[in-house]
Amino acid sequence: MATVATSLAVIMAFMQKLKGMLMLVLLGAYMVMPQEQQVQDMVFMVRHQILVVQLLMVFMELLTGLLPIMAYIVQVMVFTPAHGLNRPTSN
Numbered sequence: 001m002a003t004v005a006t007s008l009a010v011i012m013a014f015m016q017k018l019k020g021m022l023m024l025v026l027l028g029a030y031m032v033m034p035q036e037q038q039v040q041d042m043v044f045m046v047r048h049q050i051l052v053v054q055l056l057m058v059f060m061e062l063l064t065g066l067l068p069i070m071a072y073i074v075q076v077m078v079f080t081p082a083h084g085l086n087r088p089t090s091n
Contacts, residue, residue, distance in 0.1 A: 008064050012057060019053045022046050 026046045029039050 005064065005067055008060055008067075012060050012064070015053055015057050015060070019050060019057070022050045022053065026050070 026043060029043050029046070032039065
């Protein structure tokens with residue numbers, strides 16, 4: 001589970017960098033020619049990509065938050081004997 005959490009953290013950091021780069025592209029497009037139709041189309045496309053990256057980041061954060069819960073469930077499923085807890089059989 002630690003490996004999964006580490007890889008998710010690496011992916012999250014990469015997505016944060018990607019979002020930052022897309023924001024810089026957006027800012028550059030606004031500064032160069034804010035009225036050109038091609039630039040407006042590109043700005044729309046980059047905004048859409050930023051939204052997709054943000055949605056992926058939210059999904060990754062949810063997955064990272066659910067990791068301890070999933071680990072606990074797997075631990076209970078694996079280490080709990082099938083016949084229940086070891087109860088003394090007294091009459």
